[in-house]
Amino acid sequence: LRLVAVLKTILEGEKAAVLKRDCHLPLSFHRRQEELKFSLGLQRLQHRVREIQALRDGPAGEGPGQDGSVPGDGAMQSPMAGDPPQELPTLILEAMKELEAAKQQVLKRIQIWKRQQQLAGNGALFEENLAPLQKRCESLVEVYFQLHQQVMAASAELGAELLPRLLERFSEVLSSLVKR
Secondary structure, rough: OOOHHHHHHHHHOOOOOOOHHOHHHHHHHHHHHHHHHHHHHHHHHHHHHHHHHHHHHHOOOOOOHHHHOOOOHHHHHOOOHHHHHHHHHHHHHHHHHHHHHHHHHHHHHHHHHHHHHHHHHOOOOOOOOOHHHHHHHHHHHHHHHHHHHHHHHHHHHHHHHHHHHHHHHHHHHHHHHHOO
């Protein structure tokens, strides 16, 4: 652990020295890092939606087919009555947290774009290309609707307590994206 701490300190020092020396690096470096972070979060969210759909289809569909194709579902299918209803809400809540985190990243990027637009009035450089921001929003909304569809399809398994809370969180995500 001490070795890791020493290496971390050295790398942080190197990063600070590089950033201090080259003024153009931070903007492109941070922008690329942010893009990768968002696409990773979006891929994780899409994977969660596929997991939810596989879990929903597993107990209702043919058990042996799912057991052979998805290794994780085989263990869940043996206690069919107990595990899936508990596993499904957990997966959906995790997906909801990831959706909200991705929404926060999009809103942060929108705020940065707005600030850059304001600074452009003072003569700062401003990239007016909205295509990357639009692509982010469209990707997020697409996953939002897929997740919403899975939640509505699993509404009977979620119960009367969890479903209204999830629907409220869904409407908050969409309304904040539309408003900003």
